[in-house]
Amino acid sequence: MSAVDTTTSATAARRAPSSRGHVVSDSIAIVWRNLINIRRNPELLVFATVQPVIFVVMFRYVFGGAIQGSLPAGQTYINYLMPGVFVQTIVFGALTTGVGLADDLNKGLIDRFRSLPMARSAVLVGRTGADLVRNFFVVMLMCVVGFIVGWTIGTDFARFVAAFLVILAFAYSMSWVFAIVGLSVKDAETAQAVSFPILAVLVFASSAFVPVATMPGWMQGWARNQPVSVVINAVRYLTIGPSPGLSAASVPKAIAWIVAIIVVAAPIAVARYRKAT
Numbered sequence: 001m002s003a004v005d006t007t008t009s010a011t012a013a014r015r016a017p018s019s020r021g022h023v024v025s026d027s028i029a030i031v032w033r034n035l036i037n038i039r040r041n042p043e044l045l046v047f048a049t050v051q052p053v054i055f056v057v058m059f060r061y062v063f064g065g066a067i068q069g070s071l072p073a074g075q076t077y078i079n080y081l082m083p084g085v086f087v088q089t090i091v092f093g094a095l096t097t098g099v100g101l102a103d104d105l106n107k108g109l110i111d112r113f114r115s116l117p118m119a120r121s122a123v124l125v126g127r128t129g130a131d132l133v134r135n136f137f138v139v140m141l142m143c144v145v146g147f148i149v150g151w152t153i154g155t156d157f158a159r160f161v162a163a164f165l166v167i168l169a170f171a172y173s174m175s176w177v178f179a180i181v182g183l184s185v186k187d188a189e190t191a192q193a194v195s196f197p198i199l200a201v202l203v204f205a206s207s208a209f210v211p212v213a214t215m216p217g218w219m220q221g222w223a224r225n226q227p228v229s230v231v232i233n234a235v236r237y238l239t240i241g242p243s244p245g246l247s248a249a250s251v252p253k254a255i256a257w258i259v260a261i262i263v264v265a266a267p268i269a270v271a272r273y274r275k276a277t
Helices: 005-023 023-040 043-068 078-093 095-106 111-117 119-146 157-184 188-204 218-223 227-242 250-275
Strands: none
Touching: 005 023, 023 119, 043 078, 043 095, 043 119, 078 095, 078 119, 078 157, 078 188, 078 227, 095 119, 095 157, 095 188, 111 119, 119 157, 119 250, 157 188, 157 227, 188 227, 218 227, 227 250
């Protein structure tokens, strides 16, 4: 056996245990690395929280009076608004996944990760996991802001927790979508530019801020059935309770969308990671 073959076999032997037995530890290491990056760049977290706070204040006190009249009887606009702001926040926050991966790819960090004896899946799992942790704290802060401006829970604590988990699960699924974007472009600026049209169509053509019934007829089909609206309606049902336009059926629909997005997007993201240069 040649020296090259011996070296290759030794490298493979070192990598094999990591790939099979240390996926969790490798992923946790990448999660920690990304969280440290947020700590070193706190403006990332500040921007992620300031924008939704502005949305809450603006829609609550500027547009709330005009939109209140279009809501079903018994609903207040702040209770209608907050689930939309939660989902809008985590959808825009998912952009961080794509931008971060594109930046790592542009700087050659992805190639360095590939050269290490670590599980290949750890890079993507670690990135999406770190963004899930970040979203947890962002959503917690938004809950506090919501309560300050008059948001109330019309159900019980168990359903409130369920709504919180649905929001985080959807955040995790959207991180995989934008991971595909980040691994398909060459730099962070391009990732951000490519992502914004997707974000705009998902968030603003949804039930996040206004009832779907007030939209043009040709738009209502998309706005009512796309994943952002379905998840928002599920969160509204879990925090407001049964009311016109809200039913328990929205919750399994939201879960189905979340599972479908992960099942489709995660393998594509992994494939893009393997081909990314």
